[in-house]
Amino acid sequence: MNALEQISKSSMKENVPELNIGDTVKVHVRIKEGDKSRIQVFEGTIIAKKHGGINETFTVRRVAHGCGIERVFPVHSPSVDKVEIVRKGVVRRAKLYYLRGRVGKAAKVKAQVH
Numbered sequence: 001m002n003a004l005e006q007i008s009k010s011s012m013k014e015n016v017p018e019l020n021i022g023d024t025v026k027v028h029v030r031i032k033e034g035d036k037s038r039i040q041v042f043e044g045t046i047i048a049k050k051h052g053g054i055n056e057t058f059t060v061r062r063v064a065h066g067c068g069i070e071r072v073f074p075v076h077s078p079s080v081d082k083v084e085i086v087r088k089g090v091v092r093r094a095k096l097y098y099l100r101g102r103v104g105k106a107a108k109v110k111a112q113v114h
Helices: 003-010 097-101
Strands: 024-033 036-050 057-064 067-074 080-087
Touching: 024 067, 036 067, 036 097, 067 080
Parallel strands: none
Antiparallel strands: 024 036, 024 080, 036 057, 057 067
């Protein structure tokens, strides 16, 4: 195993929850402001996952004050403190980009019934 693979394996997180497309999640992000840091929670629906391994990212979308906001989070980033799964979604697509054009109840994802 070369040095690059060892570095990427050591910086990967072990306790990453299983994130799926359509899940509603709360992402706890560490934000530095000057010399202080605080945790901000960003809640929304996962509309995309990309790459894999150390470069894996997921895109979370929410609508705040009538304006759609999307943020891309690296799964193994130290600034991502933790990811809570609020509810599981049932989808039949790998990417939910079609939600960008929808408003209100049409933009909802069905919840998984246990």
